[in-house]
Amino acid sequence: MNRYDRQERVKVIGKAGQQKIAKVTILIAGVGALGSYTASQLVRAGVAHLILIDPDVVSMTNLQRQALFTEQDVADGVFKVDAAKKHLLAINHAVTIDVYPEPLNESHLTDLKFDLVLDCLDNFRTRDFLNKMALKQHFDYIFASCAGTFGSVMPVSPSSHACLSCLYPNLEELKQTDCDLIGVNTALVPLVSGLQVSLAIHYLVDKVSVNFEQLSTIDNWQMTFQNFRVKKNANCPICQQNNWSISTAENSNQVTVLCGTKTYAVQMSSSPTLENLNGWLTQHGIAFRQFKSFSAFTWSGYSVSVFKTGKVLMYGVPNLKDATAIYQSLTQALRPGATQEATSL
Known part of the structure; x- marks a missing residue:
């Protein structure tokens, strides 16, 4: 019995595409709402190796939107990456899963080997760091975000196409309002995650046909879906200039x-x-x-x-x-x- 038979029947994937999927390593930054759904879909799709990075433990408020976790995980006080690994291996024991219960840092993106990064983060400060590291290390990633009833997804190849700062010229302002939370509609998360995983599989199977200039947005309350063209900004302060630095330094002793x-x-x-x-x-x-x-x-x-x-x-x-x-x-x-x-x- 071929586990991936139904996926191989999809014309744009086929057996050759499935063989590519079975050889890759994907780094998932953030294993909360988006990351838990995304990781589940990837192990079901047959991705060979996942790297999960998230510093948080499972809490009761997570269960409304974070699909992998259970009340027992809350009671046990386990790290999200540890709980995710346990549940993911129960779905597909053949997948290799490495976990890092810590904030995303430079060593993850320089020392670890991966084919693609999935941005499942919840704040633009870390996203800005990821974007700069992608420029520095010349890797691609797929941006995804959820807020309220509105979600966004875009493949990002910042060395050649628009970077996160091109997409959000007000990125510095967004970094200052990371904690102005407006909640997340439960049903929005799997929709956005599905779009992100769709792009990831497309990238793994046929990277050359991925449209790196397309931002896709969805409003699951109004039931609207839109695509926008995002071109590289000739005046972008990040991807068009070299006067920035990468730093995750924090003020010492400031909680x-x-x-x-x-x-x-x-x-x-x-x-x-x-x-x-x-x-x-x-x-x-x-x-x-x-x-x-x-x-x-x-x-x-x-x-x-x-x-x-x-x-x-x-x-x-x-x-x-x-x-x-x-x-x-x-x-x-x-x-x-x-x-x-x-x-x-």
Whole structure:
């Protein structure tokens, strides 16, 4: 029994196209609403290898629109990428899935090998970073976004065609309003994801016929679908100039919220190595999970991850004030010579 028989019967794909799909690696940036649907469709389509990147854990509010996750995932407090991998392998055990429960960073896009990136992000600050990295590293990606009842999809090959800044000349303004959330209609997400995956499969099977100058939009309340031509902007400050730099640096010790979540992030100005951190946790009887690039543990009643880069993520915290207090408590306890008793209550 050929698992992909129905897809191979599609004339524009065929057996030759399916063989191409079965050899590729796709990096999915963001495994929330769009990313969970997109990953599911890709493993069903027979993609050989997925790389999933997302720093967040599954929460109850995710279940309204993030198809892979369950109430048990919420109860277990697992990272989205870990939960996604478990459920995806139950769909197709033959797929290789690598997970990175951390924010998208430069090493992901320079050190990892992939054939295509899918932008399933929820904020334009990280999208701007992805766009600049695509220019620097000469890779293509497929942009997709959902907000309210309106969704957008566009293939982006910024070295030769319009980049994200060409599409959104007001990109800097959009980066400043990332957290002005307007919600997402449940039914919109699979529609936009389906368009993104359609473009991805088209790209993998017949890249030369992909229209990199077409933005597709959908309003699932008005039931309207439109295509727009987007040409490279001769005055684009990003793809037509070289006076920009790539930086994901954050102000040290400034706690910020990751958009659309109750996850808070901060960059430590002075951080211990993971080896020293793990030793400190062990010394104080604090249980932790050790990963390649970070360690996860409970502090002040909340899940915390400390990365080797000095990045700290705090999950499920109700507000910025509490997150700041938790971070200050942790750094005070970690300070050399600190006399206060460490606690993970």
